[in-house]
Amino acid sequence: MRSPNPSLEVYVPRARTPDGGAGRRLRRVAAVVTSLSALVATSIVAGPATASEAALPCALGRTDAHHSEGVDSWDGAYPRPDRRLDAVMIFLSFPDARPGSTPQELSRDYFPATSAFFARASYGRFRLRPHIQRSWVRMPRPSASYGIRRDWDAGRRSAYLRDAVAAADPSVDFSRYDVVYFVADPDAPGVDSDATKVVNLDRPMHADDRDLRRFVTVFEQSPPDRNVLAHETGHVFDLPDLYHRPEGGKGDWDTYVGDWDLMGSQFGLAPDPFAWHKWRLGWISDRQVDCVDLTGPAMHSLRTLSAPGEAGGRRRPRLLVVRTGLDSALAIEARGAQGNDRALCTEGVLVYRVHSDTASGSGPVQVLDGHPGTSACWGTSVYPPLADAPLGVGESMDDAQDGLRLQVDGRTTDGDWSVKVSRR
Known part of the structure; x- marks a missing residue:
């Protein structure tokens, strides 16, 4: 996502390999x-x-x-988009707001456009198959309590994800999906579209006998920014941000x-x-x-x-x-x-x-x-x-x-x- 509201992917580094980065680099030099x-x-x-x-x-x-x-x-920590991948889109509501749209209406902001984008880009080699949850999942706390914004406080962000997984788990079998999209009610007062991003977890959450290491957290207004979900999904496939973030965000x-x-x-x-x-x-x-x-x-x-x-x-x-x-x-x-x-x-x-x-x-x-x-x-x-x-x-x-x-x-x-x- 670009200025003035470019999305940032949050990354928590994984541990180094036992032989360390230097050993691997020496082998690469020879190669x-x-x-x-x-x-x-x-x-x-x-x-x-x-x-x-x-x-x-x-x-x-x-x-x-x-x-x-x-x-x-x-x-191997990332799913490879060289086959069909299943994605679940979960819609989150909050006690301090009543959604003005249904999940089905909001899902049309993203699909089938995102799947069509990847089908064209991959020459038909990759199919992203969305599974849209038809009902709102109620979060336990008001939207404003999570402090949702761009450079999000790590503690509040973790609380948001924990609450989202716990609230969705009774109705969602996470073991069935390669990609998880959490879409917040765009009408909730604490939702900031600048906070849309991918969150990678160093320590995964666990649900349905599945380690959940990565979430796409969507806070877009409706309609959302063009191609925003395709951009964020690119991070799920290990692609980097290619924009330049100027000093102080200005420029x-x-x-x-x-x-x-x-x-x-x-x-x-x-x-x-x-x-x-x-x-x-x-x-x-x-x-x-x-x-x-x-x-x-x-x-x-x-x-x-x-x-x-x-x-x-x-x-x-x-x-x-x-x-x-x-x-x-x-x-x-x-x-x-x-x-x-x-x-x-x-x-x-x-x-x-x-x-x-x-x-x-x-x-x-x-x-x-x-x-x-x-x-x-x-x-x-x-x-x-x-x-x-x-x-x-x-x-x-x-x-x-x-x-x-x-x-x-x-x-x-x-x-x-x-x-x-x-x-x-």
């Missing part, structure tokens, strides 16, 4: 040295189809950063990625997840990723990210990756006005930098501006300076930081983009 050497020899390496097993030499390793952008493994929140990817802003004109995120989640396989060989200039083809999935096993890459360091890479993809991106401002080839050692909210992804001297879509874009970031046909970009040149040479008859990457 990356081997990978970078292999990158010189080949641009494509056959690999498994899932993000959790990504074996390409340009696949960054997972680090200890919260919601690390590494793609070499999957954190522009969208300087890192602008409209691109709903984890930056759910209001963005191009909310489809980055190809890098689709690779992480398993929606793009290794066969659809080209690791760029910099031994000489080479032409690469890119299928538009939001274009429907192709049948018959034809290999059409959706992501180019240039490994630039131990924990960094340059990612290149094509964005077009269709699917989740149908309202985007500028079509073309988008370039961004990925750091797997940078935590959620601290800029793990940063879009490179292909047109730094101009802006676009004032009045609709969340950050006009990056709204025209993609490169069009005949345009190029020099990346001084990594000494690379990217050039868009044209498009094929079926709409794919032709991109050349070389050293400067």
